[in-house]
Amino acid sequence: MKIWHNNRCSKSRCAVEILNENKVKFEEYKYLDNPPNASDIKDVLSKLGMKASELIRKGEPAFKENFKGKELSEKEWIEAMVKFPKLIERPIFVNGDKAV
Template sequence: MIKIYHNPRCRKSREGFAILEKSGKEFEVVKYLDEVPSKEELKTLVQYLGIAPIDLVRKTEAIWKEKFKGKTLTDDEVIAAMAENPKLIERPIVVNGKKAVVGRPPENISSLL
């Protein structure tokens, strides 16, 4: 089952959602600001994405700048920061099986379909 970690207030996330709708495939929507992913779920996402946890962080968010910018954090500390502050998670994330992409640009999603 395809899954999208979605923020309806984000234009790129809405564009990614639209790509999935147009695909005609079934998919699950996780509004990750309401249903915050656990640390384990975030670790799995990072693994499926094939990136370092820091690469999933929205570094322009005020929370990041105020609390974390300029600090040297371990991967576990970055994961914890995203679990505690889900606004920091880059979006949208689309998962299909054990592969995932960040939908920035939204066209990245097509590679999973």
Template sequence: MIKVLHNNVCSKSRSILEHLDENNVAFEIIDFVENPLTAMELKTVLKKLHMPASEVVRKNEPLYKEKFASQELSEDEWIAVLLENPSLIQRPILIKGEIAMIGRPIENVKFFIDN
């Protein structure tokens, strides 16, 4: 089963759920805004993505531009920022076993669920 880190206000995240549903792919929704991740959960996701925290930050968000764009933060500091501001986390993130991906573009999602 695929776990989907989801933010319901995100149209791309909703469209991925729709795609999974239309293709009869079993998935579990984890709304990380309503039910924030713990530090350990976030670190586990980052490890599965093979990315540092700074690479999953939504850099087009006004909050990022206003507060964080000019800062040089460590990995632990970025993790703290993401835990305090889950809306800054790229979405959706799909997790299958020990691997994960940011769910864009849709072609990558199709490859991910088929393999």
């Protein structure tokens, strides 16, 4: 299992703590330190069964400053997440061909 993790996020830290307490083996992907490319984001969206716009954190300053009120295509939202990885809702758990 892999978790897309932001250590500054309380929900993400809580998720890691629960996994550790339950001795679940997992790999941390600190996506702010090593941002995903468009292919990575498309892959996780496919595993989540979501549209790119559904994975966007609309409360983030980068969203409000750059995208609020705009209609973007799937490709444009993915490009936005590549450019501003803080926009990615977290945590994301990936296990094989599924993600939540």
